[in-house]
Amino acid sequence: MVRPAAEDSVPRRLLAAATKLFAQQGYDRTSVQEIVAAAGVTKGAMYHYFGSKDDLLSEIYGRVLRLQTEQLEKVAATEAPVAERLRRAAQDVVVSTIENLDDMTIFLQSVHLLAPEKSRAVRAERRRYHERFRALVEEGQRAGEFRADKPADIVVDFFFGSVHHLGAWYRSGGRLSAREVGEHYADLLLAGLRP
Amino acid sequence: MVRPAAEDSVPRRLLAAATKLFAQQGYDRTSVQEIVAAAGVTKGAMYHYFGSKDDLLSEIYGRVLRLQTEQLEKVAATEAPVAERLRRAAQDVVVSTIENLDDMTIFLQSVHLLAPEKSRAVRAERRRYHERFRALVEEGQRAGEFRADKPADIVVDFFFGSVHHLGAWYRSGGRLSAREVGEHYADLLLAGLRP
Amino acid sequence: MVRPAAEDSVPRRLLAAATKLFAQQGYDRTSVQEIVAAAGVTKGAMYHYFGSKDDLLSEIYGRVLRLQTEQLEKVAATEAPVAERLRRAAQDVVVSTIENLDDMTIFLQSVHLLAPEKSRAVRAERRRYHERFRALVEEGQRAGEFRADKPADIVVDFFFGSVHHLGAWYRSGGRLSAREVGEHYADLLLAGLRP
Amino acid sequence: MVRPAAEDSVPRRLLAAATKLFAQQGYDRTSVQEIVAAAGVTKGAMYHYFGSKDDLLSEIYGRVLRLQTEQLEKVAATEAPVAERLRRAAQDVVVSTIENLDDMTIFLQSVHLLAPEKSRAVRAERRRYHERFRALVEEGQRAGEFRADKPADIVVDFFFGSVHHLGAWYRSGGRLSAREVGEHYADLLLAGLRP
DNA sequence: GATGAATGAGAGTTCATTCAT
DNA sequence: TATGAATGAACTCTCATTCAT
Numbered sequence: 085m086v087r088p089a090a091e092d093s094v095p096r097r098l099l100a101a102a103t104k105l106f107a108q109q110g111y112d113r114t115s116v117q118e119i120v121a122a123a124g125v126t127k128g129a130m131y132h133y134f135g136s137k138d139d140l141l142s143e144i145y146g147r148v149l150r151l152q153t154e155q156l157e158k159v160a161a162t163e164a165p166v167a168e169r170l171r172r173a174a175q176d177v178v179v180s181t182i183e184n185l186d187d188m189t190i191f192l193q194s195v196h197l198l199a200p201e202k203s204r205a206v207r208a209e210r211r212r213y214h215e216r217f218r219a220l221v222e223e224g225q226r227a228g229e230f231r232a233d234k235p236a237d238i239v240v241d242f243f244f245g246s247v248h249h250l251g252a253w254y255r256s257g258g259r260l261s262a263r264e265v266g267e268h269y270a271d272l273l274l275a276g277l278r279p
Numbered sequence: 280m281v282r283p284a285a286e287d288s289v290p291r292r293l294l295a296a297a298t299k300l301f302a303q304q305g306y307d308r309t310s311v312q313e314i315v316a317a318a319g320v321t322k323g324a325m326y327h328y329f330g331s332k333d334d335l336l337s338e339i340y341g342r343v344l345r346l347q348t349e350q351l352e353k354v355a356a357t358e359a360p361v362a363e364r365l366r367r368a369a370q371d372v373v374v375s376t377i378e379n380l381d382d383m384t385i386f387l388q389s390v391h392l393l394a395p396e397k398s399r400a401v402r403a404e405r406r407r408y409h410e411r412f413r414a415l416v417e418e419g420q421r422a423g424e425f426r427a428d429k430p431a432d433i434v435v436d437f438f439f440g441s442v443h444h445l446g447a448w449y450r451s452g453g454r455l456s457a458r459e460v461g462e463h464y465a466d467l468l469l470a471g472l473r474p
Numbered sequence: 475m476v477r478p479a480a481e482d483s484v485p486r487r488l489l490a491a492a493t494k495l496f497a498q499q500g501y502d503r504t505s506v507q508e509i510v511a512a513a514g515v516t517k518g519a520m521y522h523y524f525g526s527k528d529d530l531l532s533e534i535y536g537r538v539l540r541l542q543t544e545q546l547e548k549v550a551a552t553e554a555p556v557a558e559r560l561r562r563a564a565q566d567v568v569v570s571t572i573e574n575l576d577d578m579t580i581f582l583q584s585v586h587l588l589a590p591e592k593s594r595a596v597r598a599e600r601r602r603y604h605e606r607f608r609a610l611v612e613e614g615q616r617a618g619e620f621r622a623d624k625p626a627d628i629v630v631d632f633f634f635g636s637v638h639h640l641g642a643w644y645r646s647g648g649r650l651s652a653r654e655v656g657e658h659y660a661d662l663l664l665a666g667l668r669p
Numbered sequence: 670m671v672r673p674a675a676e677d678s679v680p681r682r683l684l685a686a687a688t689k690l691f692a693q694q695g696y697d698r699t700s701v702q703e704i705v706a707a708a709g710v711t712k713g714a715m716y717h718y719f720g721s722k723d724d725l726l727s728e729i730y731g732r733v734l735r736l737q738t739e740q741l742e743k744v745a746a747t748e749a750p751v752a753e754r755l756r757r758a759a760q761d762v763v764v765s766t767i768e769n770l771d772d773m774t775i776f777l778q779s780v781h782l783l784a785p786e787k788s789r790a791v792r793a794e795r796r797r798y799h800e801r802f803r804a805l806v807e808e809g810q811r812a813g814e815f816r817a818d819k820p821a822d823i824v825v826d827f828f829f830g831s832v833h834h835l836g837a838w839y840r841s842g843g844r845l846s847a848r849e850v851g852e853h854y855a856d857l858l859l860a861g862l863r864p
Numbered sequence: 865g866a867t868g869a870a871t872g873a874g875a876g877t878t879c880a881t882t883c884a885t
Numbered sequence: 886t887a888t889g890a891a892t893g894a895a896c897t898c899t900c901a902t903t904c905a906t
Binding site: 586662 | 824838
């Protein structure tokens, strides 16, 4: 019996259901029972594919981390002037955060709930991402395009705070498109860095 | 039997213990048993003073919201130029967030865990706070001191994202004092708003 | 409301029910649900008094170990000739094993199922008991009353193997009383040790 | 594809893995998953050769029972004096128990976990073995070589208790060889039976 | 004002077994 | 002969809350 391509595989259905529920109710408030019911499978099936509830969370993290890291690498590697590269990186991260708002919401509310070793791995990956971003800021400061009196890591934390907060207020279908919010955010960041 | 003045009252001890534990482990991961053990009282005593675990959370919120609202009102009501008032408000909220980092961490990680009606009340109070802040931005835009091409609510969300994120990276005893971080953050905000 | 003295306390009822069920079905095959049902209480009540299913087992062990240790110390401390003391110790341990056959059966079938640290504690206590018994054998060997060509620890293991095996065949109400079995066993041991 | 002769057959590998794991952790604590992993096969393969986890246990029993029964028959059928035959039978059972310590450990800890009908079969076989041994004791008592004031079945249970207990203390590579322990045990038994 | 025994529902996880392929 | 996805029931344990004292 060949499965219709339209019907998602069991692990994919589980991941989708978990993502939605975790974003809506939080990780701790979502029971494995709810997840498997939403995915239309049994608990046993879930534990066949994922070692634990924690693993579902890790997978969701992995997905979004990979995506954003790829985007950043691509933009950073172009030949454009550094101010331009930073602007595009900033705008991209806003857009992709909004486009994956569920994943990001979960990410921000639940990293600290992961088992220690997984939590460490995820944080390490996240740190690398921030460091790549910081390198752009420092490059611009050395080139004299950005003010040099603000520590680059403070700038990065300042900006990513704003980005992480998007899930708290942005509603799709609202006044502004993801692209517009990205432009506003990138403007505010770049303007703040003018020498 | 007269209690030594040095020993805090039972409700205060409970609130202190709950604050610390909620910040460390999250609301859902902290059991009532742990709280009462840390406070050195029994469960019965806790339920005598607080109707539920939820009530402890609401109380913690109330405390920090009241504090920050007061500060903002005070600064906003001065006669200084609007740019100066916004700078001081921004700096103040950073400093007081850092000084009450446990409360703020809990606030940000756990609002969505409150029972609906309490959650609504807290959010409403928070919204009023943000609106007061936004009014400052709009005043500056009308006065021509801030660029007018950025919606004021976007600016507010942009900045409070940064502030809320402080708990994720700031460590007391680190390189920068609360005051210094406040200045950097206020600078970045104000510079971003230059026309 | 004063409880009738006849009605056993909750922890005692739990211990009794657990003892019976563990002996009948084995530790792993007995569910907490079965235990609390047999004791007429809820699971919550059980976990109020015992930290885990393991704790029930440890408690049962403690009871029987204490009992047998006391008996041995009492006999060993008398002034009788060593052969007489060993005979009585041997007989006593048979009788008390038969009288607490459920506890002993559990003991023998389930020590290795205890959590490592508890298992270690129980084994250590057991070893002390065996060493006390061995000291009697060695005393008799030095006094020339027992043959000296058999290592005392081998003798002890030989005999306690027999004792531990009682649960596998002895049925109360059978042909022989506990006392009679004790005499036969003590005879076989002592005769085996004749020089 | 021809398998190398050195590589054991799948059922044999399963039996070996199960024996080791059952002896180490107990039957109930060992999952089918662990067994197949240790044997390097899949669950499906196991259920192809064995109807259930229980069947593995029965097979292990069968193996050791057959072995020991054969040995006893051989010794009992010789022409030597009865005391000599009993001595050799006793010594043999000690040696073969030590040489198959894993199987015997499992046997003793897990017979009661078998499904009723299989358990009955195994016990019956075991009983026949004990009866053959008892017959030797009785023969010696009738011949006046052994004291007659001890019921032969008590003697048999006394001795097999000791033998069964070997797994609880004997460690290969220790002070005494299997042969030496066998001699000591046989000595203690025979000396105990002197008239 | 304060205790702590007791509840009862539900949590995450494990597991022997089945069956379409 | 062999696979491995999937089942479904049972498992131990946790917890916020209640209430007689």
